[in-house]
Amino acid sequence: MTRLDAPGANFLAEIHEQPEALTRMLEHRAEFREIGRACAAREPVALRLVGHGSSDAAAVYGVYAFGLLPGWTALRDSISLTVYYGARLDFSRSVVVALSQSGSTPDVVTYVERARERGALTVALTNDPRSELAAAAEATLPLAAGDERSVAATKTFFNELGALVLLAGAAAGREDEVADGLRRAAELAADSIPGLEQAVGPVATAFAYVGRMYVIGRGVEFATAREIALKLTETCRVAAEPLTSTGLSHGPIAALDSMFPVWTIGSRDESLAALVEAAARVREAGATLVASGSAAAEVEGAAWHLPVPEAPMPLLSPLLSVLPGQLFAAALAQAKGLDPDRPERLTKVTRAR
Amino acid sequence: MTRLDAPGANFLAEIHEQPEALTRMLEHRAEFREIGRACAAREPVALRLVGHGSSDAAAVYGVYAFGLLPGWTALRDSISLTVYYGARLDFSRSVVVALSQSGSTPDVVTYVERARERGALTVALTNDPRSELAAAAEATLPLAAGDERSVAATKTFFNELGALVLLAGAAAGREDEVADGLRRAAELAADSIPGLEQAVGPVATAFAYVGRMYVIGRGVEFATAREIALKLTETCRVAAEPLTSTGLSHGPIAALDSMFPVWTIGSRDESLAALVEAAARVREAGATLVASGSAAAEVEGAAWHLPVPEAPMPLLSPLLSVLPGQLFAAALAQAKGLDPDRPERLTKVTRAR
Numbered sequence: 001m002t003r004l005d006a007p008g009a010n011f012l013a014e015i016h017e018q019p020e021a022l023t024r025m026l027e028h029r030a031e032f033r034e035i036g037r038a039c040a041a042r043e044p045v046a047l048r049l050v051g052h053g054s055s056d057a058a059a060v061y062g063v064y065a066f067g068l069l070p071g072w073t074a075l076r077d078s079i080s081l082t083v084y085y086g087a088r089l090d091f092s093r094s095v096v097v098a099l100s101q102s103g104s105t106p107d108v109v110t111y112v113e114r115a116r117e118r119g120a121l122t123v124a125l126t127n128d129p130r131s132e133l134a135a136a137a138e139a140t141l142p143l144a145a146g147d148e149r150s151v152a153a154t155k156t157f158f159n160e161l162g163a164l165v166l167l168a169g170a171a172a173g174r175e176d177e178v179a180d181g182l183r184r185a186a187e188l189a190a191d192s193i194p195g196l197e198q199a200v201g202p203v204a205t206a207f208a209y210v211g212r213m214y215v216i217g218r219g220v221e222f223a224t225a226r227e228i229a230l231k232l233t234e235t236c237r238v239a240a241e242p243l244t245s246t247g248l249s250h251g252p253i254a255a256l257d258s259m260f261p262v263w264t265i266g267s268r269d270e271s272l273a274a275l276v277e278a279a280a281r282v283r284e285a286g287a288t289l290v291a292s293g294s295a296a297a298e299v300e301g302a303a304w305h306l307p308v309p310e311a312p313m314p315l316l317s318p319l320l321s322v323l324p325g326q327l328f329a330a331a332l333a334q335a336k337g338l339d340p341d342r343p344e345r346l347t348k349v350t351r352a353r
Numbered sequence: 354m355t356r357l358d359a360p361g362a363n364f365l366a367e368i369h370e371q372p373e374a375l376t377r378m379l380e381h382r383a384e385f386r387e388i389g390r391a392c393a394a395r396e397p398v399a400l401r402l403v404g405h406g407s408s409d410a411a412a413v414y415g416v417y418a419f420g421l422l423p424g425w426t427a428l429r430d431s432i433s434l435t436v437y438y439g440a441r442l443d444f445s446r447s448v449v450v451a452l453s454q455s456g457s458t459p460d461v462v463t464y465v466e467r468a469r470e471r472g473a474l475t476v477a478l479t480n481d482p483r484s485e486l487a488a489a490a491e492a493t494l495p496l497a498a499g500d501e502r503s504v505a506a507t508k509t510f511f512n513e514l515g516a517l518v519l520l521a522g523a524a525a526g527r528e529d530e531v532a533d534g535l536r537r538a539a540e541l542a543a544d545s546i547p548g549l550e551q552a553v554g555p556v557a558t559a560f561a562y563v564g565r566m567y568v569i570g571r572g573v574e575f576a577t578a579r580e581i582a583l584k585l586t587e588t589c590r591v592a593a594e595p596l597t598s599t600g601l602s603h604g605p606i607a608a609l610d611s612m613f614p615v616w617t618i619g620s621r622d623e624s625l626a627a628l629v630e631a632a633a634r635v636r637e638a639g640a641t642l643v644a645s646g647s648a649a650a651e652v653e654g655a656a657w658h659l660p661v662p663e664a665p666m667p668l669l670s671p672l673l674s675v676l677p678g679q680l681f682a683a684a685l686a687q688a689k690g691l692d693p694d695r696p697e698r699l700t701k702v703t704r705a706r
Contacts, residue, residue, distance in 0.1 A: 045398040045446070046426055053603025067434045071441045073399055075428035079599075080572040081420040084623040088424045093398070107599065152604075212565050212592035219433040234604035239565035239592045239613070246432075246460065249705035250406025251505075251587035254696035260592070270437040274706040281705070285698055343607035345638055352602035352634070353627040 007339035011150040018158040019190035025144040036170020048077035051099035058160035061223035065168035091120035102349040103131020181312040204331035212239040219271035228325030235340035245278030256285040266295040267317035360692035364503040371511040372543035378497040389523020401430035404452035411513035414576035418521035444473035455702040456484020534665040557684035565592040572624035581678030588693035598631030609638040619648040620670035
């Protein structure tokens with residue numbers, strides 16, 4: 001048994017706790033149903049998502065969840081426009097979903113206050129129902145991730161994905177189907193974690209001196225790419241940049257060489273062909289490829305394969321494809337002698353503007 | 354006189370040509386006025402921007418230009434949702450602005466075709482009025498950047514900024530004020546380039562072995578940060594990641610050390626205090642700071658200052674603050690023996706999906 005004060009012990013334990021945390025969130029289904037129905041009643045012309053860090057990565061996923069389930073135009077809104085520049089946007093037919101683990105992120109709280117004053121229906125998704133953010137928003141939905149002791153978050157992101165898709169499902173009148181899918185995804189995740197934890201070990205050993213990486217995904221998996229890149233940056237001090245497979249070809253591919261590995265996330269959906277083509281270009285550039293995701297086997301020439309099971313619905317793929325990235329970050333941090341529970345210069349609650 | 358087949362000669366020449374290119378675009382004012390009025394007549398609930406690479410960086414600027422001038426909700430739309438996933442979004446009260454130098458980017462063309470079928474008013478901003486994109490869109494506005502011989506683009510981005518703000522100004526009935534500001538910004542840019550070209554030389558010498566950087570901006574300058582990071586990545590093979598000053602504190606700051614410099618862009622507007630605070634955190638982390646922008650002097654402890662003049666309107670700041678970054682990329686590429694005119698694995702027209 002690993003001691004909980006060993007470096008990274010909380011981070012790793014919390015990766016393991018994610019399926020349980022998601023199942024706990026599903027106990028709040030009735031609340032998601034009620035708020036989802038209220039969002040739909042507003043007939044929004046825009047669903048505005050705001051958050052920073054992992055919450056902003058989850059917001060990328062929200063664009064797909066609300067775009068594909070109720071068919072709404074969703075955007076990661078500019079916080080600066082409203083909080084700093086005082087732009088006079090029309091919020092009257094908007095729904096705002098604000099994401100913050102702590103519920104204390106200053107500019108997210110200010111954004112929600114202003115959006116609410118101007119007529120938006122404001123929903124807070126937070127782990128702390130007594131937070132400032134919860135007080136500022138008209139409605140609060142619990143992340144129910146439980147106590148998160150590691151500064152580098154995992155359960156928060158996992159449950160934010162679940163919460164966003166459950167809310168989007170409720171808005172579309174499909175929360176039963178989504179909740180069933182989430183329950184099954186939690187089971188698949190729990191089944192996969194032990195094997196993936198073994199599989200990432202040799203990759204971490206091989207990558208111990210890597211200083212920079214790209215993490216590539218397309219469509220819903222771009223959210224996963226952003227979160228994995230962020231974990232690698234904050235826990236392993238790797239300059240890891242998330243890119244779409246298309247964005248890679250519009251410039252960044254020029255920087256690749258054999259010391260600059262690329263992590264690909266390929267799931268079986270309509271965007272897979274674009275990802276597979278991008279991976280081929282990476283291989284031609286001589287960069288080492290790691291192929292993850294349910295369609296990892298489709299990526300030819302990868303030095304490492306970290307496949308995950310197919311999700312019950314394609315939209316739920318990120319709940320599985322994020323796991324190898326999180327576990328790899330834990331293993332790489334250990335190989336580098338770093339502590340993901342307490343990365344330098346970070347605190348659990350970020351109050352920076 | 355530098356020979357035009359010397360490495361980077363076109364890239365550098367085109368940086369110098371930017372003020373002239375912008376002035377040439379302004380000759381098309383009447384077209385921008387007409388299309389801007391047509392966009393306003395639509396009373397759009399969403400202004401959707403699409404593009405890749407530098408065009409996507411310009412789209413970030415578009416969110417601010419349309420948010421601050423006509424007060425519209427603008428977003429960098431998900432291309433995947435419409436092109437790959439077939440989401441059924443309501444485009445009937447949308448205006449689409451599609452950005453592509455060549456007008457040949459496949460998924461941007463497909464996006465515009467579908468958006469137009471579903472009732473969006475579609476506007477192409479392209480350097481080639483005979484392109485596929487121009488044919489797909491209802492209206493086309495010329496970038497008028499002229500022939501761009503360097504694969505790494507500069508004039509395209511510069512004129513995309515100008516075109517977006519001129520269109521936003523026209524939509525708000527303020528195109529005279531914006532056009533006057535742009536004309537003055539072009540003059541200030543022309544005056545600044547020679548001095549900046551001298552000033553970046555020592556920074557490039559000092560940074561010749563740098564492998565990774567962050568480029569930090571907030572608000573409108575986040576667009577500039579994205580473009581400068583892209584130039585450094587594609588022309589200098591630096592892993593340069595753009596971050597907002599707030600995003601930096603939500604994870605990436607943990608990766609900094611004395612070998613990981615940070616380029617800050619600070620302009621005199623309401624977001625400056627957040628940028629200055631972020632720079633202080635960077636300095637505490639022991640990373641080398643480069644301070645650029647009209648408010649470069651506000652950033653304490655920077656090893657290098659690359660100030661630019663204040664823009665005639667705060668919204669036009671990126672037209673000046675992008676210049677030191679472009680010139681630094683040219684100098685750093687030269688110091689590294691790389692050729693920005695022909696980066697490895699890139700072509701002028703990117704057809705990758």
